[in-house]
Amino acid sequence: MNFRRIECFLAVVDAGTVTAAAEQLHVAQPALSRQLKTLERELKLTLFEPQGSRLSLTSAGRALVAPARRLMAEARSFDGAASTLRTGSVEELVAATTSASLRSFLAPFIATTGPDDPRITTREVGHFEMTEALRHGCDLAVSPAAPDGSLATAPLGQVPIKAFVAAGHEWARSGVAALPLSAFEGSTAIIPTRHSASRYVLDDALSRAGITFPHVTECDDGQTILALAAAGRGVGFSTDRPRYGAHPILVLDGQGGDGRPLALPLHVAWLPGHFAEETIAAFAVRIRAFLLDNGITVAE
Template sequence: MELRTLGYFVAVADAGSVSAAAAVVHVTQPAISRQLRQLETELGLELFTRGPGRLSLTAAGQQFLPHARDVLHRADEARAAARTYAAGRLERLTIAAPTTTLTDVIAPFLATLTDDDPMPTVFESDPREAYPALRHGADLAIVTEAPRSTLAARALASLPVWAYVRDDHPWHGRDAVALHELVDETVLALTPSFRPRQILDTALARLGVPLDRVVDCSNPQVAQALAAAGRGVAVVTDDARFGLWPVQIVGRDGPLRIDLFAAWEPEHHAAETLAALAARLGEFCVERYGPDVAPAGHVGQMGREY
C-alpha cells in the first residue's frame, strides 16, 4: 500500500469525483481511477459506489477513510521530524538525572527555558542507569562521575557536600568543619549507593577515621528532616531545607565536593544543540551557587570540559 495511493483515495473522497480530485492532486483521471482500483484489490474492499459522474463512499470506505487520513498525517509528521533531525534541531529533550540534581539543579534550570528551546521531559535516574538511558531514548544524562571517554560530555559544577545542622547546634554559624569532627556526631547519611555517601566514605577512609553513629537515609530530604528534628547532622549535597545551616566539610584533601557532568552520545543528530544546552546548564549552576562551584578545566574534544 503506497502513501500516494492513499492520498488519491482521500482526495477523491473529499472532492466527490475523480475529475475534481485530479485537478487537486495534478494527476490524470485515468491514473487516479487505476490507482483506486488497485487499492480496492489490495484491500479486498469496495471503497466507492460508482454512479454517473460521481463516486460515493461505501460503508467500508467510510470506515476506512479515517485510517487513511491518520496514516497520511503520521507520514507528514515523520517527514517534518526528519527535516528537523537533518537540521540538527530538537523539538523534544529528554534528560535523565539523579534525584537531588533533578530537584535542585535541573528543575530550576528548566524554568529559564524560552519558547525557542525544545520541550523537556525529565526522569529520575540512578547514576548507574544513566548510560543505558542514553541508549534507550534519553538525549542528555546528568552524572556525578567523569563520563566514559566514548561519550561527549561537559563538566557542569563542583558542589559542596554539606553538613546541615539546626540553629541550636554548636556548628551553627560556622563556614566549615574538619571531617574528623563528625566522629562525635550522629551522621544522617544517604545509603552507600548514593554518590555523596561514597565521597564521605572515601574521605573517611583516607583519613583513617571511622564513624560509629551513622543512620542510613534513602532520601536526602528525609536526612535533612531528621536533622531538623534534632536527630543528628545531615550530610548531603541538597540545597538547605527546614531552616538548617550548611557547613562545608573539609577532609585531608580539602573540602568534600561532588562533581556534576552532562553526557550525551557524540553521534546524536542534535549534538551541537545538546552541547549548547550543557554549556547553559553549567553557566546556570555558577549563577545559582556562585563562582566557587565552577569546574576547573577547558572545553576539549567532543565538548568535554575537565
C-alpha cells in the same frame, strides 16, 4: 515490524497489567490486548502468562525487553533526527537525571528556558543507570557518577557535600560556615546509601582521613536527611540545598581548615553522534553557568 505493537508490549511490561498500560497509552483495553496477541502471532512466541491479576513475562518475553527498548530508542532518535533536518531545530530533549539533581537545579534551569529552546522533559533514574538510560531513549544525562568512556561528556562543576545540623546546635548558633572533615569524628551521622555517588566520595574521604562514625543512619533521600538533621537526630551529609531550618556547613577535605570542599563532580553526557549533539553541548554550557551563578557549584 510494527512499532506501535512494540510500544504496547513495553507499556504492559512497565505497568504490569493491560488495564494500567491501556490507561497510560490512552487506548481501550480490548484494543491493547489485540495488539499484544497480534505481536505474539507475528513473533510466534508467547510473551506473557497470567499470574493472578497481573501479567508475568515468559522467558521469551524477558529476553525481548532489552532489544525492544533499544529498538524504540533508535526509532525515537530517527524521528528526532528527521524532524531536526526538516525544521532546522531540535524540538524536544529527554534528560535522564537523579531526583536530587532534578529538584536542586535541573527543574529550576528548565524554568529559565525560552520559546526558542527545545522542550526539555526529564526521566528520573539512579546514579549508576545513566548509560542505560541514554541507550534506552534519553538524549542526555545529568550525572554525578563517573562518565562512561564510551560517552561524550561536558563538565558542569563540583557540587559541595555539606553537613547539616539542627538550628539549636552549637555550630549553628555560632554561625559556623565550614569545618574540616575531622571535626565530625564521633558524630552520629545521617548519610546517603551506596545507591548514591556522594556516598562513595564521602567514604573515600573518611577512609583517607582515618575517620569513622560511631552511629550511622542511611537514607536514600536527601530531603529526608535534612529533615532528620533539622530534628536533631544527627549530622546529615547531603548535596541538597538547605531546608527545614537545618544549618549547612561546608565540609573541607583533610585535617586542617584550609582544605578544598568535599564535592561531587557533575557531568552532562550523551551518545556520540547524537543528532542534537551541538544543542546538548550548548545546553551543558548554559547549565554550568546557571549552577555557578546560583551558588550551587563551587569553583574547581
